[in-house]
Amino acid sequence: MRLRNKPWAKDMINDNLDLIAVQPENMAGKWQDRFEKSQPLFLELGSGKGGFITELAKQNPQNNYVAMEVQEGAIALLLKKQVENKLPNLQLLLANGANLTDLFAEGEVSGMYLNFSDPWPKTRHEKRRLTYKSFLEQYKTVLKDDGYIQFKTDNQGLFEYSLVSMNNFGMKFDEISLDLHNNEELNETNIPTEYEEKFSKKGFRINYLKAQFN
Template sequence: MRLRNKPWAKDMINENLDLIAVQPENMQGKWQERFAKKQPLFIEVGSGKGKFITELAQENPQNNYIAMDVQEGAIALVLKKQVELKLPNLQLLLANGSGLSELFGEGEVDGIYLNFSDPWPKTRHEKRRLTYKDFLKQYQYILNDDGYLQFKTDNQGLFEYSLVSMNNYGMKFDEISLDLHNDDKLNVNNIETEYEKKFSKKGFRINYLKAHFEN
């Protein structure tokens, strides 16, 4: 979902360079240096307004997190939250998810979150879907041996496509739910995104999976 331009975004980013990386291509393999201490590292590709990643970081101080989005307006909204919260285990990144293997080192990441990614429903746009094989290859590169991928979407077509894409790539599924909010086991620790909260109230089912790459 494309957000409106935020006229104040660029100034806020420039004023808070301790919270957001502006030259991420120089950070490959060195992301831990931007945090208060070295801890397991997780990234959310497509952070939207930041509800999910900020709450996750608050609830799990034993981990480090990176909120990543390609839209300046979106990452600025996350930054606005972080300026207030000043979470020592959260950093921000304005970048495109298609270049993850150039931004992170091999095995540098412990987990990746994909929440309500653009479904790109037209066949000609398949390569833009974040669960397309080219993206999976990059996830496999930056995740360590125990790393995992967690994916949520309200789009049934994208979820079915993702299951097939991951299966064909050789990934193994740890958890799957076609109705997360009515799954007593998997919904216990679920943190909602803004989008998820809005559309689940309208009756949309939330699809969820957690998977890993075989070593």
């Protein structure tokens, strides 16, 4: 979902360059330099307004997190949260995820979160889906050997496609749920996104998986 332009976004970003990276091509292999402590690094690809990643960072001070978003308007709203919270283990990244291996070094990331990605339902747009094989190849490169991907979506078609795509890529599934919010064990530790809360209240089932590369 594309947000309206925020006239104040550029100024806020330029005033808080200690919290957000705007020259990501210089950061591969150096992400730990932007944090107070060197800790396991996790990435959310497509952070939206940042409710999920902000809460995740609050609950897990033993990890470092990068919130990546391509929309300036969305990352500016997330930046507002971070200016207020000043979480030492959260950094923001304004960039396109199409060239992830230019932004992160091999094995630099311990885990990735894909939350409610654009489903790109038309067949001709398959290569744009974040679980398409070319994206999976990049994830495999930047993730540690024991790294994982956690994926959530309300779109049944995208979820089914992702299961097939990951299986064909040789990934193994640690956890799968076709109705996350009614899975007592998994939902106990689930942190919902703003989008997730909105659509689950409307009766949409939330699909979830956690997978690793063999």
